Amino acid sequence: MSKTSTVFKQAYNRCLSLLAARDCLPSEPELGLALGVSRTTVRTILAHLAEAGVIAWDKRSKVRLRAPVDADFYPAEETDSPAEIIERSFMRRLLAQGVEPGTQITELELAREIGVGTSSLREFLIRFSRFGLIEKRPNSRWMLKGFTREFALELTEIREMFELRSAFAFIELAEASPAWAALDAMEAEHHGFADAIARHYVDFSELDERFHRLIHNASRNRFIVDFYDVIAMIFHYHYQWNKAGGRERNAVAVTEHLAYIDALKSRDKVRLQAACRAHLDSARTTLLRSLPGVVG
Amino acid sequence: MSKTSTVFKQAYNRCLSLLAARDCLPSEPELGLALGVSRTTVRTILAHLAEAGVIAWDKRSKVRLRAPVDADFYPAEETDSPAEIIERSFMRRLLAQGVEPGTQITELELAREIGVGTSSLREFLIRFSRFGLIEKRPNSRWMLKGFTREFALELTEIREMFELRSAFAFIELAEASPAWAALDAMEAEHHGFADAIARHYVDFSELDERFHRLIHNASRNRFIVDFYDVIAMIFHYHYQWNKAGGRERNAVAVTEHLAYIDALKSRDKVRLQAACRAHLDSARTTLLRSLPGVVG
DNA sequence: GTATTGTCTTTTATCTTAAAAAAACATTTG
DNA sequence: CAAATGTTTTTTTAAGATAAAAGACAATAC
Numbered sequence: 001m002s003k004t005s006t007v008f009k010q011a012y013n014r015c016l017s018l019l020a021a022r023d024c025l026p027s028e029p030e031l032g033l034a035l036g037v038s039r040t041t042v043r044t045i046l047a048h049l050a051e052a053g054v055i056a057w058d059k060r061s062k063v064r065l066r067a068p069v070d071a072d073f074y075p076a077e078e079t080d081s082p083a084e085i086i087e088r089s090f091m092r093r094l095l096a097q098g099v100e101p102g103t104q105i106t107e108l109e110l111a112r113e114i115g116v117g118t119s120s121l122r123e124f125l126i127r128f129s130r131f132g133l134i135e136k137r138p139n140s141r142w143m144l145k146g147f148t149r150e151f152a153l154e155l156t157e158i159r160e161m162f163e164l165r166s167a168f169a170f171i172e173l174a175e176a177s178p179a180w181a182a183l184d185a186m187e188a189e190h191h192g193f194a195d196a197i198a199r200h201y202v203d204f205s206e207l208d209e210r211f212h213r214l215i216h217n218a219s220r221n222r223f224i225v226d227f228y229d230v231i232a233m234i235f236h237y238h239y240q241w242n243k244a245g246g247r248e249r250n251a252v253a254v255t256e257h258l259a260y261i262d263a264l265k266s267r268d269k270v271r272l273q274a275a276c277r278a279h280l281d282s283a284r285t286t287l288l289r290s291l292p293g294v295v296g
Numbered sequence: 297m298s299k300t301s302t303v304f305k306q307a308y309n310r311c312l313s314l315l316a317a318r319d320c321l322p323s324e325p326e327l328g329l330a331l332g333v334s335r336t337t338v339r340t341i342l343a344h345l346a347e348a349g350v351i352a353w354d355k356r357s358k359v360r361l362r363a364p365v366d367a368d369f370y371p372a373e374e375t376d377s378p379a380e381i382i383e384r385s386f387m388r389r390l391l392a393q394g395v396e397p398g399t400q401i402t403e404l405e406l407a408r409e410i411g412v413g414t415s416s417l418r419e420f421l422i423r424f425s426r427f428g429l430i431e432k433r434p435n436s437r438w439m440l441k442g443f444t445r446e447f448a449l450e451l452t453e454i455r456e457m458f459e460l461r462s463a464f465a466f467i468e469l470a471e472a473s474p475a476w477a478a479l480d481a482m483e484a485e486h487h488g489f490a491d492a493i494a495r496h497y498v499d500f501s502e503l504d505e506r507f508h509r510l511i512h513n514a515s516r517n518r519f520i521v522d523f524y525d526v527i528a529m530i531f532h533y534h535y536q537w538n539k540a541g542g543r544e545r546n547a548v549a550v551t552e553h554l555a556y557i558d559a560l561k562s563r564d565k566v567r568l569q570a571a572c573r574a575h576l577d578s579a580r581t582t583l584l585r586s587l588p589g590v591v592g
Numbered sequence: 593g594t595a596t597t598g599t600c601t602t603t604t605a606t607c608t609t610a611a612a613a614a615a616a617c618a619t620t621t622g
Numbered sequence: 623c624a625a626a627t628g629t630t631t632t633t634t635t636a637a638g639a640t641a642a643a644a645g646a647c648a649a650t651a652c
Contacts, residue, residue: 002611003635007435027626038435038614043627059627060621082636108603117637118604119415126419130426132518139303139604139643154517161457221450222428223526227519298641299605323596334644339597355597356651378606404633413607414634435613435634597650604643612635619628 001117006081009074011035012045016068019054025062082120089114090124091233094133094147096241101146105134131230147238149291156284159231160277162224163215167260167276170218171267179218186211187261193254204250205239211257215264235287242290249286256282297413302377305370307331308341312364315350321358378412382420385410387529390429390443392537397442401430427526443534445587452580455527456573458520459511463556463572466514467563475514482507483557489550500546501535507553511560531583538586545582552578 014035018025025031025046032042050057052072055064080088090110093099111121125142128134133151136142145151173179189207209232216228239246256279263275310331314321321327321342328338346353348368351360376384386406389395407417421438424430429447432438441447469475485503505528512524535542552575559571 001637002609003613003637005612007613007635029626039627040613040615044613106603117635119638120636122604123419123422123635126422127425129423130522132522140645141603151518154519157517158519161461165457221453222447223450223454223523226426226428230519297607298639299607299643301642303605303643325596335597336643336645340643402633413605415608416606418634419605436615437633593652595650595652597648599648600646602643602645604641606640606642608639609637610635611637612633614631614633616631617629619626621626622624 004081006079007037008041008044009079011037011041012048013073013079015045015049016054016072019049019064019068023064025055025064027060082116083124086114086116086121086124087128090128091237092241094144095234095237099144099146101144101148103144103146104141105144106141131233147234147291149288152284152287152291155230155234156280156287158227160280160284162219162227163212163280164273164276166216166219166224167264167272168269169220170215170264171269171272173218179214182214183261183264186214187258190254190258190261193250204253205236208253208257209235238287238290252282253279300377302375302380303333304337304340305375307333307337308344309369309375311341311345312350312368315345315360315364319360321351321360323356378416379420382410382412382417383424386420386424387533388537390440391530391533395440395442397440397444399440399442400437401440402437427529443530443587445584448580448583448587451526451530452576452583454523456576456580458515458523459508459576460569460572462512462515462520463560463568464565465516466511466560467565467568469514475510478510479557479560482510483554486550486553486557489546500549501532504549504553505531534583534586548578549575 015025015031018034026034028039028042028046031045032039035042035045037045046055046057046062049055049062053065054068054072055062107118107122107125111118114121125134125136129136132154133145133147134142135145170179186207190211193204193207212231213225213228216225219225256275260272260275260279263272266272311321311327314330322330324335324338324342327342328335331338331341342351342353342358345351345358349361350364350368351358403414403418403421407414410417421430421432425432428450429441429443430438431441466475482503486507489500489503508527509521509524512521515521552571556568556571556575559568562568
């Protein structure tokens with residue numbers, strides 16, 4: 001087969017949502033910008049919308065004929081690209097189901113099980129190998145190393161080095177740096193969470209990631225910034241399937257983040273080191289406790 | 297087309313070299329181990345050797361009929377896999393010729409220029425992207441970030457963090473650890489270089505890499521160990537095409553390594569920090585000085 | 593009976609191909 | 623004539639095909 005049309009389908013759905021609130025659509029380049037796709041895809045979308053009777057399209061005029069209904073949207077199963085499907089099912093195997101360290105995997109077999117071509121799977125594995133959880137011997141199979149206690153310790157060791165260094169870089173930023181404004185905005189968001197934590201705790205991981213990325217960006221070092229991808233990936237999937245104690249965990253994290261933000265604003269290195277360490281320590285403890293096979 | 301037979305050709309050449317010194321060959325599994333290939337490939341090699349009249353092969357007996365001559369060997373152009381060809385030509389563009397930061401590259405065009413298929417090239421670029429020199433926007437091109445001063449500074453910043461930490465981990469190793477014996481052996485090798493540096497300076501980079509990998513391994517952290525791949529790659533190619541001052545550079549490095557080794561053996565943290573820093577500082581200076589467009 | 597060889601099966605590396613999506617170029621419209 | 627639309631070309635994504643290489647199993651030799 002060939003390239004899937006998931007880009008089109010996702011953008012089509014987004015365009016339908018857009019149409020719920022408007023009665024006409026902007027120019028093709030503008031719409032492309034809004035949907036994050038090329039004009040070629042925009043025109044495909046417009047053609048389909050016209051065919052579905054949602055809009056009347058004639059050159060510059062794209063007028064809504066009727067409000068979009070649920071049946072107009074492409075179902076979720078069709079909007080995921082093979083790359084996304086592979087990532088999710090692979091991470092599920094690795095983190096949710098848990099695999100024995102040393103398990104070997106073959107590209108062909110895994111591709112068949114997930115239902116994608118070998119090339120997509122192969123590219124995913126190559127991309128994924130930088131996370132340190134799999135390894136390949138040339139002309140031979142991939143070896144799963146497993147999400148073990150050792151992995152978690154090695155990961156957090158680097159994370160702590162990088163985050164501490166980034167935090168120190170942060171307080172050296174000029175007063176006028178947009179990072180300080182972003183920090184203020186995040187402080188407000190955290191207070192919002194502290195108030196209504198019970199209702200929103202599932203969404204905290206997104207704020208958590210944005211907060212730590214803001215700090216890491218202050219390092220102005222691509223290796224430090226990129227390494228956060230590893231952490232984000234692990235935390236994203238691991239906690240998604242391991243929600244035990246999520247609520248209390250997040251309440252603690254919000255408090256620690258607020259202390260951390262305070263310390264950053266004080267520009268006091270001793271306070272900062274203490275606040276940062278405190279948060280990283282509790283993050284490590286939480287991660288280790290959630291691992292299978294560890295009594296805690 | 298299909299998989300290339302470079303594994304066979306390389307192993308065939310190595311087997312011919314082996315035959316120069318022996319008058320018969322060992323069992324198939326043993327030979328496979330010696331050549332680093334599977335028995336399937338061993339049997340292909342034996343069949344070809346027999347056909348070329350180099351050996352007489354009948355079951356367990358593989359007797360040499362004549363000494364291999366130059367014409368028996370596969371030429372160098374045929375023994376490189378597409379993956380190796382891609383790596384070399386890509387690195388040449390990037391480091392030797394130097395590219396403007398921000399240059400965009402298309403997979404298809406580059407594949408045509410190098411003379412390989414798009415999938416091989418694509419896989420290389422994905423693998424290479426972890427080095428922080430290229431970046432990709434989905435459904436669009438790759439962007440070369442260039443081997444700039446910023447890159448060199450970001451790279452050395454991490455390198456210094458990791459190496460210092462590894463060096464401290466090294467002196468905590470048990471007396472019985474094989475790493476100490478390996479360090480002694482390397483010290484001797486360094487003394488060999490110090491004596492005959494003029495003749496061998498081109499080979500120093502190999503010893504340099506082994507030395508630093510020995511230190512990094514003491515960290516027992518896969519992220520630190522893996523990161524040395526980035527450094528090794530950069531140093532390998534960069535100095536290969538930038539030999540100016542190589543001789544003096546290596547003489548200095550040997551002296552610094554010996555001081556570094558001494559400091560490790562003393563297990564004195566203050567001395568170690570000084571020796572390690574001194575070497576890393578001069579490595580950084582050398583790298584920065586060799587960059588184009590920097591006066592120094 | 594263990595190591596070696598002979599045979600067969602599976603898997604990887606690589607190229608080719610097809611459709612989707614982007615990008616470039618040409619034409620029209622306000 | 624600048625911004626939009628119409629058209630064509632190029633490039634990426636994804637799957638499939640094929641020979642090389644690895645791996646597994648059966649048969650043989652010492």
